[in-house]
Amino acid sequence: MDEHTIMLTWFIYDVTSNKVRNKIIKDAKGYGFYRVQKSVFLGEADKSDVDALKEYCSEIIDHSTDSVYVFPVCEECFSKARFVGQAFNKELVCDELKSFII
DSSP, rough: OTOOEEEEEEEEEEOOOOOHHHHHHHHHHOOOOEEETTTTTEEEEEEHHHHHHHHHHHHHOTTTEEEEEEEEHHHHHHHTTOOOOSOOOOOOOOOHHHHHHH
């Protein structure tokens, strides 16, 4: 995969420190990810941005207590995803991201 290939990516974290968590949130938003739940983001990013976000998280989290998951997913596979109940927190998700789901 080319460094500039744009991929739809889930970014999920479980971080104990509020300070570290706020840094991760700011960084994820800076790379264009949209918050879909409190600790779940979804966005389109190129491989180099995803790698940079993973590296940044690796540097600041506590590896003994915290977790960060990054799941690239092709748009065809994402279109097959099904949601039950309130799939996304409508307060946190912008209209651009909602268009992925329709």
